[in-house]
Amino acid sequence: MRTLLALVLVFTTHFYSSLAATASEWRNHSIYQLMTDRFARPDGSLTAPCDPNERVFCGGTWKGIISRLDYISRMGFTAIWVSPIVEQSDGRTGVGEAYHGYWTRNLYAFNLKFGTERDFIDLVGAAHERGMLVMLDVVLNHFANPGETIQYQNLIPFNHERYYHPKREIDWGSQPSIENGWMGNGYLWLPDLNTEDKEVADILVAWTKNVVSKYKIDGLRLDATRNIPMSFWKRICGEVGVYCQGEVWASDVNIVCPYQDSMDGLHNYPFKVAATEAFTSPNGNLSAFVQVAQHMRSQCKDVSLFGTFMENHDNPRLGSITTDPGRLRTLAVLNILSDGIPIVYYGQEQMLTGANDPLNREALWHTHYSTANNLVPTFTRLNAFRRLLISAASPTPFTYAVSTYHLLGTQVLNIRKGDVSLVLTNLGVATDIVVPMFAAGEELLEVLSCRLLRADSMGQIKLTLTGEPLVIYPRTRIADSETTICGA
Incomplete structure (x- = not known):
């Protein structure tokens, strides 16, 4: 433990204060979710090849994001959700490369495919100069190991088998198995950290607090929330000092809602699933959608702190389900004006049509960042209208009003x-x-x-x-x- 804590101290050489936006302040924002590798290239290319089927790095970087922040802010988005920033498992595996950022190898190093530490600092600064908050995606559940043989010595700082749960596949019908089992396969395993171990938990908490403080991070997106016990999340979200939004990938309200006792909000998966099923076809059941929305409100502590989304990097794009502009606009309206904090996945505004992962991770530069014949005008107007509603004098502020x-x-x-x-x-x-x-x-x-x-x-x-x-x-x-x- 002494060696690992020394590494933490080496990493935490400088501390800065973040904007430390409170959960209540995040209600007033509208988030644009970025996949760093697929959003913008630093050379400004609009034609650089990127076949999502290949699952490889396509060249998007933090400098690229900086060059296109105006594209985001002009649509009225006031916060960005950025991909994980740490060094990834290197090389190509049978399931591709770590272009997405979820295959951690070294917690204390930056992903140089995305840029340098200075580049990331500049990105956060450029966002803050525009009045935009920064939400950082963090992966605390697992590390990554190519191949069947686990090379623990290559994983930093958790470089020994004792820091992980025993290797076993997950039974997704069992919550203990979800928390203790490993994701992945023989091409690439994701060794599951034993966050119940105090040494492991202490290091993860120290690392997270340092990253938030040093790089002025305003909020956290917590990957694989359901795979870690609630007690760990309660500790880390209690200590880190910024808004926490977790990923519990389930459409069952009774599974999702209890996690709000451990963090500020969750991705509103039940609402997203019900809305997509209800409005992408004339056969959709609007009554079932209403029941889900009402159930969320009755069972969750505060739905207004949930992230309301219709697309993300793990689910098929709406454009792969329907190409009807009216239906896509209807879901955009629900996305921005429903109870909760809006989250729009990059490319939703361009009506991209990628289906399941990896097809839903297209290069945005191929759209030339067009602002016509798509949903850019829709999101721009909806965000402007939402800001007006937030600023309007009312006994019950819009972000607290119940639908x-x-x-x-x-x-x-x-x-x-x-x-x-x-x-x-x-x-x-x-x-x-x-x-x-x-x-x-x-x-x-x-x-x-x-x-x-x-x-x-x-x-x-x-x-x-x-x-x-x-x-x-x-x-x-x-x-x-x-x-x-x-x-x-």
């Missing part, structure tokens, strides 16, 4: 959150509806189209839906900001 759900038939849903009314459908054909619960004669703005609407004497709006989502808000509440939102 209520009202089915207007089997295929149309009205969601109310504060003064915002969302009208969403999974139909792709014209349908006439009546939306109630407005003030008599009230003038309203449909935010996405900037169309003016007026409620009748009964407080109803009669509309024809064409498959596009509607975001309706009282015009008097938007006042001087209407020009900002609608650009005219």
